Amino acid sequence: MTLTDDAGKAPVLSARGVRVSFGGVAVVKDVDLELYPGEVVALLGENGAGKSSLMKVLAGVYSPDTANVIVEGESVHLGSVSHARSHGIAMVHQELNLVDNLSVAENIALGREPGTGPGLAAVVNRKASVKQAKDALEQVGSRVDPRTLVGRLSLAQQQQVEIAKALAQDEVRVLLMDEPTSSLPEEQAQDLMSLIHRLRDAGLAVVITTHRIPEAFAVADRIVVMRDGNKVAEYDPNDGKTSREEIVNSLIGRELTTLFPDKRTEVGSVALELEGMSGGIVEDVNLVVREGEILGLGGLVGAGRTELARLVFGCDPLTAGSIWVDGQKCRIRGPRDAVKYGLGFIPEDRKRDGLVLGQDIEMNLSLPNLGKWSKGGVLSLRQLASKAEDAIGSFRVRTRSYRQPVGTLSGGNQQKVVLAKWMAVPRRVLILDEPTRGVDVGARQEIYTAIDEIARSGVAVLLISSDMEELIGMSDRIAVMAEGRLQGVLEKEEVSQAYIFKLASQLESVS
Amino acid sequence: MSIVKSQPVPTERKVSRAGTGAKKLTSGFLAAPSSGAVVSVVLVSAFLSIATPQFLTLDNLSLVARAFSFIAIAAIGQFVVILTRGIDISSGSVIGLSGIVTALISGAGLPTWMALLGGIAAAMAVGLFNGSLIAGLGLVSFMVTLGMLNVVRGADVALTGGYPVTGLDPFIKSLGQGFLLGIPMPVIIMLVLAAVMWWVMTRTVFGRQLYAIGGNEEAARLSGVKVKTVTALAYVISGLFAGIAGILLTARLGVAESTIGTGYELDIIAAAVIGGASFAGGIGNVTGVIWGAALLGIVRNGMALLGVDSYWQQIVIGAVIVIAVIIDRVRTRTTIH
The missing domain is CATH 3.40.50.300 (P-loop containing nucleotide triphosphate hydrolases)
Structure with missing residues (x-):
């Protein structure tokens, strides 16, 4: 260069x-x-x-x-x-374009492998390829071995490889x-x-x-x-x-105007109680969320917050601990049971886990509610349509009609559909995992309003967020996790960005 | 890299609901997964009507319909499996199995209902086995059903001992050979089954969950859908419909042979895909599948009427399948799914 x-x-x-x-x-x-x-x-x-x-x-x-x-x-x-x-001119795309089952060097050289011979029949000069990769990785300050498989790297390392790949040419x-x-x-x-x-x-x-x-x-x-x-x-x-x-x-x-709605003042009785929750990297987490309350869950990526949410919702098996909803002990063996007990879960990656992108809004809205919206397994399309119209209205989803495929909606509107899908029938507990990731500022405010309204209606909300502003702006109390363990729960008056960060990086613990 | 797919769609803009009805109707039609098959059926039929006077006669049309009804019925079941991103290659052998079991029971002098039930139960048992392994253990549908294609065909030969099974009850025979109001029985049964399945797929929780699983299995699971059960049931349904097709085909022929339905799985899968079912999952509908089977049937019939050499017939049928897939690809590129 x-x-x-x-x-x-x-x-x-x-x-x-x-x-x-x-x-x-x-x-x-x-x-x-x-x-x-x-x-x-x-x-x-x-x-x-x-x-x-x-x-x-x-x-x-x-x-x-x-x-x-x-x-x-x-x-x-x-x-x-x-x-x-x-x-x-080189570009690094938002979605990384790396082949997981090839090595770092092979990825960097992909499409212009150094070699001898014509076209596809060329024999790859592996040494030159590794050398080229090494040089490129050095440029981006990455110390990964060029022979490692890309699939084994962390997301951040993969991104460095992607940049190295762009620069290598x-x-x-x-x-x-x-x-x-x-x-x-x-x-x-x-x-x-x-x-x-x-x-x-x-x-x-x-x-x-x-x-x-x-x-x-x-x-x-x-x-x-x-x-x-x-x-x-x-x-x-x-x-x-x-x-x-x-x-x-x-x-x-x-x-x-102000991005976040005013804090709620009325908090009811305990709606969700987690006792000694363990499983995967999560270890012995005890938490209480009251009705009408938003409990923020902060921490660094990999602290076990998503894992905890998945445990509660029955996506992954519990090794120990119990879940209580409204004082009643729940046996949750899968998402199906969680839905039955009145839990809702809005996963981090809405495209991968939250929505059926190719299907329309009405279909997506109906998915967790089919049991309630059918008689003997038979659906009434008219009823579903009116439910969809209601949800679109109350969550302000911007769309032509409920027949529009959700894949064609903007990120913010997709998230509103996910919220609406879970709140279309009354729920006790709603778990939100990074609800505004990839959502633009305007739509973000609407989503905050929607979450606030949900909490005000008496739902216990567990909000996982890596966005400090959002976490502090939305939550009544904030629980902080690190390495799978709960580091502490901050009451309203204790909340500060610095405190949360110290807890999350285990520099300090709650006395 | 397809530009169309990653294009930000201006959904925020209020699109006027007005817009001419006819235009809306045509664009809606073209966007439907089955439109390729419908257009092809119309074009091929129009061509054949001109090319040969024998095509557009009631007799011929009813024969064509009867000929493709067996494939169409089995393809409805196949479509349900394809909807979940699976494939059921065992259909051809299952067609043979249900016919043979029915013929054996009926030939032994047992009551008709027992013969029919026996044939269908055998077919559904194969479906249940497929479904349990695929949904329960997470095995690859292609390999499981490929294995069962062989296992069941072997059973077909073993059950018959290689000899045709005769002695079918006249009522059963009439299901394959009879007419009602001038329409062949298998065609009537096909239409009834298609109507029932159309209703099941669009109006029941089960149907909706099938579409959801095909579209995004994880989202369906997190929404509380019993993904394994529903997926396994898809294979049972595929078995059921192949079984019904097998009984009707045997009834039509009057005897059960160990080779009945050999190679049918390819036509069955092709009919479903030509009719708009996508291996990507979650796309397609029952009506399309019938049109897909109809297209294959009409092309076959047309070539026979035109006296096309049988080798060429095979080449043309193969080409139709490939063209249908190409049309499907082009169509899904220009519309957003």
Whole structure:
């Protein structure tokens, strides 16, 4: 990789009038973007604002309707990924594109294996391949052995490999990263930021998209805000004048009033009691959630919070402990029993575990409630339709009709469908695992309101969240876990971000 | 990488509910999984009506319908399995089994109902065995049912000793050979079964849970669906429908032979897939399956009427299957699922 010396002056890439549309709908509308060597640009925007699409045009993944792209003063046509690569533009996609059953070196070399011979008949030079991988990994500061299988690596390590793979080719001048931190826990996100800064200092132009505004401030030299396919504003985060509120407002195009609803004051009797819960990495957890209360569950990723939720809901077997709902001991052997006792579970990955994406809203809403909404196993479509209409109305799902497949809804609306699906019949306990992951700011507020209303109706809510603001803003009390154990439960007046963090990283324990 | 799939869909926008009815109807039709089969049936029928005067006659059409009704009935069961992302390759042998068991019981002079029940019970037992291994132990459906294809065919030969079983009760024979209001009995039975299954798939908890399991097994499980039980039942249903098809086919022929239904599994699977069932799971409907079977039947009949050489017939049928899959692929690319 050679570096451009005249950093700071001429843009390495200049795109003018980029326009992309799908099926007649413009997703990116005449956007201009200039990238300079040695800078980090954060592209902010709600879901569907067009930031990923813009990136994909530059990476040669999408072909734009119009676009005038100049790389290093030379007008180029980015017709395909390999075109873009040959001009030094590489992209790291949001979903990692690695093959689990191949080694790190094989993944890095995939598609351009060093070897001798023509085309597919070429014999791979394994030594050269490992060497190439080593060099690339060094660049990103990764110490994994190139011969390890990718499937054995942690998510953060895989991401480093993905970046190494992007850098291993040609002379990369522009690195595009789509939501690189969305699946990383806080600490590893920090590491990634410093890697991005190192790459910038080496002369690359780095573009990242992100949902986390503080992150944009931390990493970027320039913040570009997109909304509805337009570039609406550019900010310099380091000029001391730009405020987060200003950016939030230009993101959503309106003033954002308080994100979180007021705290509830009335808390009823104990609805859910966990006693000595153990199983998997979870060890001896005792918790109580009252009706009308939101109990936050904080901790680092891997602290065992999701595992605890899965134990309660019967997804994984308990080795010890018992679950009480309304003072009654429950035998939960599977999700089916949990549903019967009035529990609801909104899993972390709604696309994988929460929804049947190919099916419509009505079908998804009915799934956990089929027993109640049928007679002798027979459904009344009219009844289901009216239930669906009700749910769409009360949860403000934005859709054409209840016949729309949930896969075509935005992330926020999908999450509302998941909430509605569980709350369509009265429940006692609702467990939410990262309910606003991948949901944009506007829809987030609506989801918070919905959760608040659910709690106010007398449901005991257990809220797992890695977003500190959300955890503190929504919860009445906060329980913190680390290494499968409960570290402590903070009452309302004890809650502070620093305290939670100390508990989560086991720097301190509750007296 | 398909651009269409990852495109952000502007769902937030209020789409006007107006929009012309006819346009809505056609776009809804084209988006339906079975549209390819329906269009093909219409086109092929139109061509054959012009190409040969013998095609568009009541006699011929009723013969065609009877010929494909056996495949269609078994394909309904197959469709239920495919919906759960599985496959049941044992259908062809099960067709033989139910016919043979029915013929043996009936030939021994036992009551008709016992013969029918015996045949169906044997078929459902195979389905239950398949389902238990696949859903209960998590084995791969392809391999389990491939094994059973051989096991059951072996049983077919063993039961008959290689000789045709005769002595079928006249009532049973009439189920395969008779007519009601000029319509062959197997066709009537096919239509009734299709209507019943259409209702089961769209109006019952069981049907809905099948679609959910095919669409996202984990989401279904977390919603409290008994995934294993429902999946196992899909194979029992596949066995049941293959069993019914087998009895009707045997009744139609009048004797049970050990080779009945050999190779039918391929047509059965093809009919379901041509009719819009997707191996990706959760997609398809019963009506489509009937159209899929009809397409295969009409193409076969048309080629016979046109005097196409039998080798070529096989090539054309194979091509139809491949084309149907291509159409399905193109269609699901342009609509969002």
